[in-house]
Amino acid sequence: LRASLSSGIAFPDWAYKPESSPGSRQIQLWHFILELLQKEEYHGVIAWQGDYGEFVIKDPDEVARLWGNRKCKPHMNYDKLSRALRYYYNKRILHKTKGKRFTYKFNFSKVVLVNYPLLDMASSPFLLAQNHFNGGAATPDCSPVTPEVQI
DNA sequence: CGCGGAACTG
């Protein structure tokens, strides 16, 4: 188990995923989703809606564009993004809300309860996300390297 | 749309 030092609150392992290469750890899609969900400026694009942990992608094309932008994948689209989301079903991170279009649900209750039996679910996923991404320090767009050599 | 197999990539 790990704790986020900057925010003060402990966050479960499943939400961390350190991964090899400390400096250049790739952004996880569901991290990115949570990041957008946390920012009010994207409420027209993606937002919490319905049950606890449930969210709707209001503008699939835009979310795909933003994701592609972050991953330097200019040809990203909802078809591909949704395939990535579907891989989360077996990983128990997400599942589909059947019937509701563009609607998925985080397995907060299940996974958090398993990893953190003492942590109650009073706090919304929004608060959890806020605590994890302390206010959104920086949102690095697709910018590979900035050598900036000066003499 | 939503699903999951399959090949492929860093």
Add this chain to the structure above:
DNA sequence: CAGTTCCGCG
């Protein structure tokens, strides 16, 4: 390993 790309099927 975490997607990306492509695709046939329902």
